[in-house]
Amino acid sequence: MKILTVEQTRALDQYTIEHEPVAPLNLMERAAQAFTDWYTARFDKNRPVRIFCGLGNNGGDGLAIARLLIQLDYTVQTCVVRYAPRESEDFMHNHRRLKLLASIKYIESEQDIPVIRPKEVVIDAILGSGLSRTTEGLVQSVIDAINHSPATVVAVDIASGLFADTANGPNATIVQPDYTVAFQLPKLAFLLPTLSLYVGEWHWVDIGLSRAYIERTPTTYFYTTDQEVRHLLRTRNRFSHKGSFGHALLLVGSYGKIGAGVLASRACLRSGVGLLSVQVPRCGYEILQTSVPEAMCQPDGHLHILTGQPEVEQPELDTFSAVGVGPGIGTAPETLEMLRKLLASVKKPMVIDADAINLIAKNRDLIDKIPKNSILTPHPKEFERLTRRWTSDYDKLGILRDFAQRNRFVVVLKGANTAIATPDGTTHFNSTGNPGMSTGGTGDVLTGILTALLAQGYDPVEAAVLGVFEHGRAGDRAADLRGQIGLTASDVIEALRWD
Ligand SMILES: NC(=O)C1=CN([C@@H]2O[C@H](COP(=O)(O)OP(=O)(O)OC[C@H]3O[C@@H](n4cnc5c(N)ncnc54)[C@H](OP(=O)(O)O)[C@@H]3O)[C@@H](O)[C@H]2O)[C@@H](O)CC1
Numbered sequence: 001m002k003i004l005t006v007e008q009t010r011a012l013d014q015y016t017i018e019h020e021p022v023a024p025l026n027l028m029e030r031a032a033q034a035f036t037d038w039y040t041a042r043f044d045k046n047r048p049v050r051i052f053c054g055l056g057n058n059g060g061d062g063l064a065i066a067r068l069l070i071q072l073d074y075t076v077q078t079c080v081v082r083y084a085p086r087e088s089e090d091f092m093h094n095h096r097r098l099k100l101l102a103s104i105k106y107i108e109s110e111q112d113i114p115v116i117r118p119k120e121v122v123i124d125a126i127l128g129s130g131l132s133r134t135t136e137g138l139v140q141s142v143i144d145a146i147n148h149s150p151a152t153v154v155a156v157d158i159a160s161g162l163f164a165d166t167a168n169g170p171n172a173t174i175v176q177p178d179y180t181v182a183f184q185l186p187k188l189a190f191l192l193p194t195l196s197l198y199v200g201e202w203h204w205v206d207i208g209l210s211r212a213y214i215e216r217t218p219t220t221y222f223y224t225t226d227q228e229v230r231h232l233l234r235t236r237n238r239f240s241h242k243g244s245f246g247h248a249l250l251l252v253g254s255y256g257k258i259g260a261g262v263l264a265s266r267a268c269l270r271s272g273v274g275l276l277s278v279q280v281p282r283c284g285y286e287i288l289q290t291s292v293p294e295a296m297c298q299p300d301g302h303l304h305i306l307t308g309q310p311e312v313e314q315p316e317l318d319t320f321s322a323v324g325v326g327p328g329i330g331t332a333p334e335t336l337e338m339l340r341k342l343l344a345s346v347k348k349p350m351v352i353d354a355d356a357i358n359l360i361a362k363n364r365d366l367i368d369k370i371p372k373n374s375i376l377t378p379h380p381k382e383f384e385r386l387t388r389r390w391t392s393d394y395d396k397l398g399i400l401r402d403f404a405q406r407n408r409f410v411v412v413l414k415g416a417n418t419a420i421a422t423p424d425g426t427t428h429f430n431s432t433g434n435p436g437m438s439t440g441g442t443g444d445v446l447t448g449i450l451t452a453l454l455a456q457g458y459d460p461v462e463a464a465v466l467g468v469f470e471h472g473r474a475g476d477r478a479a480d481l482r483g484q485i486g487l488t489a490s491d492v493i494e495a496l497r498w499d
């Protein structure tokens with residue numbers, strides 16, 4: 001699913017109006033109806049509704065929603081925040097229609113701001129995507145009153161005061177909703193961790209804007225949906241054999257962290273790889289052979305760390321269809337040398353995680369040695385070590401895009417809505433996963449999954465988008481079963497299901 005900028009959304013709106021064609025007022029009615037359908041499916045008539053409307057089209061939506069809810073017998077109090085002398089045309093039309101049906105309260109000064117009671121649901125339709133400056137004065141006071149109230153708050157299209165795709169200044173006053181119901185497409189702001197307070201749980205509703213226009217509008221931001229992922233997943237031919245699904249090599253573990261290697265290996269096997277070989281320090285040999293009997297084990301000559309000096313002769317690196325390195329390997333100088341040699345020898349895109357990233361961050365000459373189109377999977381701290389500290393989530397996205405594009409890497413920046421930046425400058429936000437997955441070992445699981453997908457011949461961008469999605473989906477299934485708090489990385493592996 002594409003994420004469009006405010007400008008692009010306005011153009012999409014205009015295109016739909018001209019080419020469907022549909023009168024702007026009817027489009028507003030469609031938006032209000034879609035919101036109302038969403039609302040009535042969740043909130044019953046016992047909850048009094050208080051709708052705060054601005055004077056633009058977001059306010060117009062609010063007035064139309066008020067009318068539709070009143071017609072459905074909801075108890076609605078509409079408050080128009082009169083912060084400016086001018087209203088939009090469609091606002092005025094809906095204002096006239098609502099006045100025939102109900103009284104409207106006008107907020108012209110702070111004294112007019114009503115007391116909001118706990119049982120109420122506040123619908124925030126003060127400002128939408130037309131926000132052009134930081135909120136102040138009366139609007140700011142109303143937003144403060146909403147934020148200090150005990151009521152449930154639902155934002156229409158976007159929280160009032162929140163910019164949809166650019167940074168808000170410091171100390172901006174913004175509605176903090178429990179829910180945001182966006183029209184047609186999600187907005188970039190919804191996907192950024194530091195803005196979550198101004199978004200709440202978000203949903204989007206279809207208001208019939210032109211699909212053809214969305215299709216041909218270029219964008220750099222995407223939100224991965226279930227439907228899109230279904231197209232990526234390859235089905236298995238009846239005549240296939242284990243040789244058809246590649247041979248992966250994982251270089252993992254150190255004394256005390258062999259478990260990271262076990263998790264990565266199990267996840268790799270659960271993600272469809274044909275054959276798996278695993279290099280671990282000698283202390284990990286029996287552990288791995290016992291806990292992952294499906295894998296072939298190549299013990300390192302060193303007892304505790306990976307040095308790249310094998311105990312017994314090992315197959316050439318080009319035997320393997322994909323290589324993954326990092327989980328649990330530590331940052332010993334000998335392991336750095338192993339990584340240096342590995343990067344010099346592997347020609348295919350590989351998966352690079354955890355301590356391999358930390359080693360690269362400290363030895364920056366290695367960045368140029370990483371095969372093009374490799375997948376790097378840093379968490380934010382590792383990514384900061386690799387690049388620089390950011391000033392906002394928007395700054396972080398810029399650094400991420402530049403780093404991936406300049407080096408021709410696929411960078412999977414882990415977190416809520418994991419962001420995957422690609423060599424061609426696009427960024428894909430993931431839609432699956434839950435806070436229960438913030439627990440040791442889930443990153444190792446992801447490395448195993450991604451290495452398995454590369455080994456099966458998936459293109460690195462597809463592997464990253466698909467792998468991150470399925471990793472999150474497995475986490476969601478596991479959380480359904482056990483709850484988020486008790487979730488472990490092993491539960492995520494057990495919940496993987498590729499169909
Ligand atoms: N896109 C779609 O497909 C559809 C969109 N729809 C709806 O339209 C909404 C967008 O409507 P909109 O463009 O009229 O903007 P909106 O946010 O209501 O207000 C703009 C007014 O506020 C003013 N203003 C700005 N900042 C301010 C501030 N800080 N403090 C005070 N005032 C401020 C601004 O002033 P100006 O910048 O012109 O000086 C202008 O007068 C969208 O979110 C959705 O709900 C649906 O109905 C149908 C389909």
Ligand SMILES: [K+]
Pocket residue numbers: 058124125126127128155156157158159160
């Ligand atoms: K709003």
